[in-house]
Amino acid sequence: MDSPIVVMGVSGSGKSTVGAALAQRLRVPFADADDFHPDANIAKMSSGTPLTDDDRYPWLEAVGQWLAAHPDGGVMSCSALKRKYRDQLRRHLPQIQFVHLSGTTDVIGRRQASRPGHFMPASLLASQFQTLEPLTADENGLVIDVNKDIDSIVNEYISLTGREQ
Numbered sequence: 001m002d003s004p005i006v007v008m009g010v011s012g013s014g015k016s017t018v019g020a021a022l023a024q025r026l027r028v029p030f031a032d033a034d035d036f037h038p039d040a041n042i043a044k045m046s047s048g049t050p051l052t053d054d055d056r057y058p059w060l061e062a063v064g065q066w067l068a069a070h071p072d073g074g075v076m077s078c079s080a081l082k083r084k085y086r087d088q089l090r091r092h093l094p095q096i097q098f099v100h101l102s103g104t105t106d107v108i109g110r111r112q113a114s115r116p117g118h119f120m121p122a123s124l125l126a127s128q129f130q131t132l133e134p135l136t137a138d139e140n141g142l143v144i145d146v147n148k149d150i151d152s153i154v155n156e157y158i159s160l161t162g163r164e165q
Contacts, residue, residue, distance in 0.1 A: 002026075002073040002163060003140075004093060008080035009101035010128035012108045014146050014153070018101060019077035021154050026164065029070055033078035036062040050127045053084075060085055064092030071095075081131045086139065098141030099157060105129060107147050 005026075007019040016032050023030030037059050041051055063078050071093060080086050080098065090096055109125060135141040144156050158164050 003095035004067045004074040013101040015077035023075035028073040068092040100143045101146045103146040
């Protein structure tokens with residue numbers, strides 16, 4: 001039995017693209033946490049206002065419920081920037097594995113600039129990096145550098161975990 005995976009990182013790190021590719025490779029369901037945001041959160045982010053922890057709580061509960069409904073495997077792309085957010089998700093399913101897509105502000109900024117129309121404006125990138133709390137040794141997870149193509153990132157995950165269907 002494989003546990004669900006949360007592909008995490010700041011906006012523009014490639015969570016959705018990598019998550020979808022990883023789910024396809026592993027032959028498991030994929031969901032994007034952005035689709036679980038209430039309209040009020042999207043409006044707030046679209047206006048350039050960072051979300052508060054109170055804004056994120058019900059959103060993370062919905063994400064956690066999806067993960068709990070897929071105990072045998074699934075991939076969710078979700079920023080999960082703070083330890084307390086990851087802890088909230090783990091309360092739904094303790095064995096979740098996190099994959100942190102990590103990159104410099106320059107690399108992420110270039111990626112973010114290439115996706116016009118996304119509700120998360122580039123102006124919030126600095127706040128995302130300020131909020132980010134990297135995975136700690138006691139968390140089930142790994143870090144992968146995003147400064148490579150999608151197939152290389154997915155292959156690195158498979159190589160590091162030995163997990164493939």
